[in-house]
Amino acid sequence: MSIETPPHESHVPTHREAEPIPDPGLPPHHWRPTDVDPKAEKRAERQIAAMFIAAMISAVLFVVAYFSFEVGDNWDTFAGMGASTVALGVTLGLTLLLIGIAIIHLARKLMSDVEMVEMRHSAASPPEDREATIEALNAGLDEAGIGRRPLVRNTMLGAVGILGLPAVVLLRDLAPGDELDISKLAHTIWEPGMRLVRDVVGTPILASEVEMGDLINAAPEALFPTEENGYEELHGAELQVNKAKGAIIIVRMEPENIIPAKGREKWTVDGIICYSKICTHVGCPISLYERTTHHVLCPCHQSTFDLADHAKVIFGPAARPLPQLPLAVDEAGYLVAQSDFTEPIGASYWEREKQ
Structure with a gap:
């Protein structure tokens, strides 16, 4: 089975070892717009980067809300929940949601879109199979295109990295005993x-x-x-x-x-x-x-x-x-x-x- 190469993706492998079944019945492959149109590819990159940046902003807003609202502060909020509860829940939830959507968007629009068949083998793989697996993993990293897309890579690393801020801030609640009525x-x-x-x-x-x-x-x-x-x-x-x-x-x-x-x-x-x-x-x-x-x-x-x-x-x-x-x-x-x-x-x- 061979793998076609999209017009502007010269890094994708052009040949794969033939499988025991020459035609497994897969329908003809249809390239995505981002595979054949460089403008669509760049547009998808910007969309993904925007979501990662929005996730970073939301994480920062979580920290701001944590220090801005005291537990017990009340607004006329949904179901009578307090300002602190609503602000922390919305900002942290939005951060995780945006990161998740961005990663899905990356996988669906920019990562390599080819059909792969994995043949069954015994539990104990021979050395040559393990070497082939490492090569396949390295090829997968190349196909993902993260290295060629610094905008997506850097914003993704920034969004995931800044996600640690809310966790660090929440450690403040583990205050020393003299600050709690134990x-x-x-x-x-x-x-x-x-x-x-x-x-x-x-x-x-x-x-x-x-x-x-x-x-x-x-x-x-x-x-x-x-x-x-x-x-x-x-x-x-x-x-x-x-x-x-x-x-x-x-x-x-x-x-x-x-x-x-x-x-x-x-x-x-x-x-x-x-x-x-x-x-x-x-x-x-x-x-x-x-x-x-x-x-x-x-x-x-x-x-x-x-x-x-x-x-x-x-x-x-x-x-x-x-x-x-x-x-x-x-x-x-x-x-x-x-x-x-x-x-x-x-x-x-x-x-x-x-x-």
């Missing part, structure tokens, strides 16, 4: 005497109702305010943050199976034990419980904790046990917290050990 990460809404309630429905939990081997997803009573309990109703982000940090799991096992950590001998009630529901790896919610082994599994990255042995890590990437909530019962027999968690819940962060 104390909010160290404490939850739990307080002494607060009842444990079933998640979603908010009903308090009698210690006598917890069955052996059950796992109960629960939450702080303060998230379900009523006239009887007197808690203030929370809304919006405050509600979601407290719900995420206060989520717990409750299990019951034989008291003799429990191996308490030092100082936690009185944190359980008749074999009922309570831990944070948030994995200490990256903060996924966990609840996959094996009754016979007392192991609980995080579905995200398979970190496994032994709830009978102070929730120590027995498998996976988590670096520390699940935080334990000290339990007691009130005069009505309902499960209550003795205090807040005595350590930060959730995923690791740099200042955690200072809390």
